[in-house]
Amino acid sequence: MPGGALAEVSATSDVNNIEAPITWKAYLMCAFAAFGGIYFGYDSGYINGVKGMAYFIHQQTGKPYPGPNPSDEEKAAFALEAWRDSLITSILSAGTFFGAIIAGDIADFIGRRMTIIVGCTVFMIGVILQTASAGLGLLVAGRLIAGFGVGFVSAIIILYMSECSPKKIRGAVVSGYQFAITIGLLLAACVDYGTQDRMDTGSYRIPIALQMLWALFLGLGIAFLPDSPRYFVKRGKLDKAADSLARLRGQPVNSDYVQHELAEIVANHEYELQVVPQGTYWSSWANCFKGGLLKPSSNLRRTILGTSMQMMQQWTGVNFIFYFGTTFFTQLGTINNPFLISLITTLVNVCSTPISFWTIERFGRRPLLIWGALGMLICEFLVAIMGTVDGDNPATVRAMIAFICIYIFFFASTWGPGAWVVIGEIFPLPIRSRGVGLSTASNWLWNCIITVITPYLVNPDKAYLQAKVFFLWGALCTVCFVYAYLLVPETKGLSLEQVDKMMEETTPRTSSRWVPHTTFAAELGMTEKGTLAPEIVEDVARKGSVV
Numbered sequence: 001m002p003g004g005a006l007a008e009v010s011a012t013s014d015v016n017n018i019e020a021p022i023t024w025k026a027y028l029m030c031a032f033a034a035f036g037g038i039y040f041g042y043d044s045g046y047i048n049g050v051k052g053m054a055y056f057i058h059q060q061t062g063k064p065y066p067g068p069n070p071s072d073e074e075k076a077a078f079a080l081e082a083w084r085d086s087l088i089t090s091i092l093s094a095g096t097f098f099g100a101i102i103a104g105d106i107a108d109f110i111g112r113r114m115t116i117i118v119g120c121t122v123f124m125i126g127v128i129l130q131t132a133s134a135g136l137g138l139l140v141a142g143r144l145i146a147g148f149g150v151g152f153v154s155a156i157i158i159l160y161m162s163e164c165s166p167k168k169i170r171g172a173v174v175s176g177y178q179f180a181i182t183i184g185l186l187l188a189a190c191v192d193y194g195t196q197d198r199m200d201t202g203s204y205r206i207p208i209a210l211q212m213l214w215a216l217f218l219g220l221g222i223a224f225l226p227d228s229p230r231y232f233v234k235r236g237k238l239d240k241a242a243d244s245l246a247r248l249r250g251q252p253v254n255s256d257y258v259q260h261e262l263a264e265i266v267a268n269h270e271y272e273l274q275v276v277p278q279g280t281y282w283s284s285w286a287n288c289f290k291g292g293l294l295k296p297s298s299n300l301r302r303t304i305l306g307t308s309m310q311m312m313q314q315w316t317g318v319n320f321i322f323y324f325g326t327t328f329f330t331q332l333g334t335i336n337n338p339f340l341i342s343l344i345t346t347l348v349n350v351c352s353t354p355i356s357f358w359t360i361e362r363f364g365r366r367p368l369l370i371w372g373a374l375g376m377l378i379c380e381f382l383v384a385i386m387g388t389v390d391g392d393n394p395a396t397v398r399a400m401i402a403f404i405c406i407y408i409f410f411f412a413s414t415w416g417p418g419a420w421v422v423i424g425e426i427f428p429l430p431i432r433s434r435g436v437g438l439s440t441a442s443n444w445l446w447n448c449i450i451t452v453i454t455p456y457l458v459n460p461d462k463a464y465l466q467a468k469v470f471f472l473w474g475a476l477c478t479v480c481f482v483y484a485y486l487l488v489p490e491t492k493g494l495s496l497e498q499v500d501k502m503m504e505e506t507t508p509r510t511s512s513r514w515v516p517h518t519t520f521a522a523e524l525g526m527t528e529k530g531t532l533a534p535e536i537v538e539d540v541a542r543k544g545s546v547v
Helices: 024-050 054-061 072-077 082-110 112-132 136-164 170-195 202-209 211-222 229-234 238-249 256-275 281-289 299-315 318-331 338-352 355-362 365-390 394-423 429-458 466-487 496-505 520-524 534-544
Strands: none
Touching (some): 024 082, 024 112, 024 170, 024 211, 024 338, 054 202, 082 112, 082 136, 082 229, 082 318, 082 429, 112 136, 112 202, 112 211, 136 229, 136 429, 170 338, 170 355, 170 394, 229 238, 229 256, 229 429, 238 256, 256 496, 256 534, 281 299, 299 466, 318 429, 318 466, 355 394, 365 394
8 A cells, every 4th residue: 555545534425524513723723824815915015105105206217306386297297107117016916927827836746835835935035135126127026036926825825725624614714815915905005104205215115124024924824734635635645634634623533524524535536536537747737728618517617717717806907906096096186195095995905805704605606706796897987987077076086986995895895805715616636736826827917917008008108098997997897797697606615525516517507506415435435334445545545646
């Protein structure tokens, strides 16, 4: 028998008995990983304020400071050029795109936990370079390297939480990651607000350097948590998988709860390997794209669903507010303190996200995405119409800001967490790390594309669309609404293995009515003693040992 295999694994045919009851220890261990969202959010958010700081603009462009009581034209002219603004903002996303793609392979080789630690280390190296920068070159290099670290962590944190969390709270735990992102954005806005008036390098170096604290805390903390039991099953180390499950569920290794859940994971993995056999390294990548486009359970369909889900999240346009909000509010002309308005929108984002902890488990993923998209598109079209028709009226601008806040509320309580939850649930174990990595890379690719083109849409020396840009975001949110209705399945309350079965037997529009009716252990074979067939255990251990 290959090393790492167990002599026998107790199994069950009862679909309601494949997971241990939830304990506070299990909840807190899984929830800690969500802390990774803080440094993701902080890194995304601090650049918004830094680009609007007078000292930073003067240092990067050499433009003289505006005199006292400057005109609107002088204020608009004292800004980063479109190409420089685009490069500084988007280069991070370029790094995260490649980091997320690489992360899947690394997570299968050294484990989910170690990949997160490596990502934190790479990120801190990038932060050091950014902090030391006094010009464009080193700043861009530092953001590119930091982007690789963010790509590692943003992809694998979702994978880790989805594989470790109990099914009844998996949506809430992964939503906690989005909540941590919003806290990071808020912290960045607060720090930017506090340093904006400094007329030295501390104005931008303080917000940059603080990022190292979040990465250090996450990297050190997660070193004390167990790795994903599904990672160990994929590698054929079933004894370590049992130990990991026991720690995560707060149960003894020989507990029926631990044994039954492990049996289901092992049996599901064996089933998936029978459907799509292992092969070479490149063929294992090709497995992500196998199957028919019209078959909801095919690997190709799941990969397209995951990557397009993250694309749609970016298409909502919310990062326009968080990346370019300070610049946009300045352009409105009637706002005295655009930094304060950016802080308010970030605070709305933070306060709205925890609502999803309850709603995503009470109503499900699919309804949140459908109704969230509808709410966002209505708000965005209203902002665009008001700004185009009466954008010079201070009362109208205040109404626009109110609807922008309502729009952020809809995003933060629906698409913000919902997209991350779904991509962590829809992939089978053999391709899960790569599927989540590709999906996260798609998020960052579209993040990069949007941050590259947005300055050309709104900067005074380019298209200068001002509020009209919300017609674009509203149209894209309309696409998100149709997409969610037609293509997103309901995964609420199911184990990751049950999600596989549900996607085989339903369509997205009928998925909410599906209920589990058997276990993979019962389908593939159980002995008279109630254990998983030994040949299944041996086969998974043998195949995993050569990965």
